[in-house]
Amino acid sequence: MDLENRKFNMSPIKTEDKVLFFGTAALSMTMIGYSLSKGTGAMMRFINKWEIPSVIRETSVTSVYDYLKNPVIAIRKIGERRALKESLNKLVFTEQINNKYQELVGTTTYAATQKLRTNRRNVMVYGPPGNGKSSFVRKIAINSGVHYAVINGIDLMSRNQKLVPEIQKLFDWIYKRRSNPFVLLVLKADEFFNNRTNEHIREATCIFSEKLKNNNFNSLMVLMTADNQIYNIKINDYINDFVFILTPEKEQKLKLIRLYAEKYILSVEDKYRKELESIYDEIASATKNMSCQDIEMLVKLWKILLYESKSDKNPKQIILECCYRTIQDNKKKVKKCII
Template sequence: MSWLFGINKGPKGEGAGPPPPLPPAQPGAEGGGDRSLGERPAPKDKWSNFDPTGLERAAKAARELEHSRYAKDALNLAQMQEQTLQLEQQSKLKEYEAAVEQLKSEQIRAQAEERRKTLSEETRQHQARAQYQDKLARQRYEDQLKQQQLLNEENLRKQEESVQKQEAMRRATVEREMELRHKNEMLRVEAEARARAKAERENADIIREQIRLKAAEHRQTVLESIRTAGTLFGEGFRAFVTDWDKVTATVAGLTLLAVGVYSAKNATLVAGRFIEARLGKPSLVRETSRITVLEALRHPIQVSRRLLSRPQDALEGVVVSPSLEARVRDIAIATRNTKKNRSLYRHILLYGPPGTGKTLFAKKLALHSGMDYAIMTGGDVAPMGREGVTAMHKLFDWANTSRRGLLLFVDEADAFLRKRATEKISEDLRATLNAFLYRTGQHSNKFMLVLASNQPEQFDWAINDRINEMVHFDLPGQEERERLVRMYFDKYVLKPATEGKQRLKLAQFDYGRKCSEVARLTEGMSGREIAQLAVSWQATAYASEDGVLTEAMMDTRVQDAVQQHQQKMCWLKAEGPGRGDEPSPS
């Protein structure tokens, strides 16, 4: 238990440890105060400052400890402490060794990193050197190319100069040759001219005598020919006049020839008019259901289907109000019975806003009655000018040749049937109107006249006198619009989407509710505008990526259609009141 006595034992616990180091000697110590600079100080005794009292106390403590009963425990404790110190020293030694190994590994890693950096730097330098060498090689190659190009240009320039010199020499040679040839030619011509003039002067009398002889011979030949022809013609005419049978036969032949030529000409004109009236289509007719020979030859299947088709309902696809539906149905029944009884047809006027179904009803009326229909427009009459009268007569001649009866539908009739008293109508149009009035002055069992107009107040009074019944087609109401929306939605959207033949699909939503909503939003719109709205739905679906028509897409197109309709109404109001085609509120 050296720690109890202030002494430090050795590793084996025997004796005291080495004494503490002595302080360094001071310059002014004993025995050295007056030494010279060259003398060394005398060594001082190391035990001069040793205190023996400590050893005495330690020895006394050791003796007491030996006689104490805890001596063995103290010794064991000291040994344990010594072992603990040794273990600590060993652990520190291992830590030191581990630190040394870690330092070595760090040094190895640092060396590897330094080597890697060195290799990378060498690689970069090699690349830079290679790039520089490549750049130098390209520069040398480009310099060589430039030098070669300059050399080639120089050689080409020299060759061009040589060629130009040779060409100049050749041109000069040719010009010299041409000049010499021209001089020789001129000399030759001059010599020939002098020789010819000399010969002509010498032979002038001979030449004149030859010309005189030839003229006399030609005159004698002509006179003899005239005498011979006169003699022959006189004898023939004398023989023809004295023979009355020949005279009679000649006169009869010439007469028959003139009659034949005149008859053939008139027969050709009559046959042409007959063929044109029965087989051809007049120029004023734009569309007709009447079958011609050419159409039968071109489309035999379609013509046979049309001939075998049954009469259709007059209001199939036509959506009108209940009161108007009852009235037009009565007209259809009366027209059909008129055709069956071969009675006289009545002329009808259909008037109202555009797009309300006037043309569609006229077609359905003709098909329902078993008649042919022909559609013409009033705007085609005015540009014909003087030919309008002839075209109008051809139209009615063609209509009178129909065996099934013809329904002549005149769309935009106010374009040429306007009042004759106004100064806006031309003389040609007035003559055409007179021809129309002449051909429609009496009722016929061959054709039925149906006029359609947005401005019936502009009709000539004679036209109003020929109309037997007037039917007003108004804009569709709420119920009619809903029927139209459902019909066109089914035709242009629902049916193509369910058949799967087109790139069109329909999203899942309440179709009936949506149609009712669209009918409510489209107030004031005509049937044609609603049909165009349905077509726009179809086009919107085609324009989408997946071809699916959603409810939001339909709403967008409805809003656009409503805005466009409002814009049209603004334009219509800006034109001023008094227009017959101004829509009435539904």
């Protein structure tokens, strides 16, 4: 046989090489796509696991989703937390409330939690509106070095059939953070727990009562109410501590007026210091029935009137007239509420 003159047909071999090449490429792309889909799915599950529940109105926690969505705002929250701590530490309470604050801070820190190895206490903070109940709780959380979250009872009532899943998601989210202490603040708790109008609220109340009973998820649950009357026995029986924050007395009110005057007026215009110093005591006595929030709004009003005044009136006279006019307006509001 003449091997030198033999001719081979190479075209089938070339075709098989092309099929093998494209088949390998397709398989590789499929594997890459599968890996990416699995990786994306795992990433989304991780984000959803730590995503802040929608029922939370305010929290000191910054989620992974927040960092990925807008890292600038997420980092800014850290600075806002420091500023909030400074402002909360300037709050003025009675000696009794300050002693209760020290007690709660001492049992809420991470070190105390690890040492005690016991369930957290459930606390009810009550009193007339505008006197710093929620600020009192935020102060406990921030100075204990723990995170806090705020939910609102009225907001919960509006969720209807979504209420129970959202409450379960909330407690699951808190339980995932069980390695560190946590403060859960429930605003308008009396309006929510005293409401038995539909099955969704009743079922959600049962979930809360179970969590209050078996508070083993390392959190301090605080119920905020106007008074200490929650008529749901399942909730009331599991409250361990009560804190009554009343309208401040004259001594605390004097400190508040000085604090707000320094913050809103004297830090900008020091020339009014002498006039203000001469009437602080009179204003503290005249505003005996006003809340802390009312006093802050009053001082803000002074600032506006002083800066806009073009008359020959003495600043002291402007402030006193504003003060007594505001007191009369508050009395009219109270009368309307009573009627």
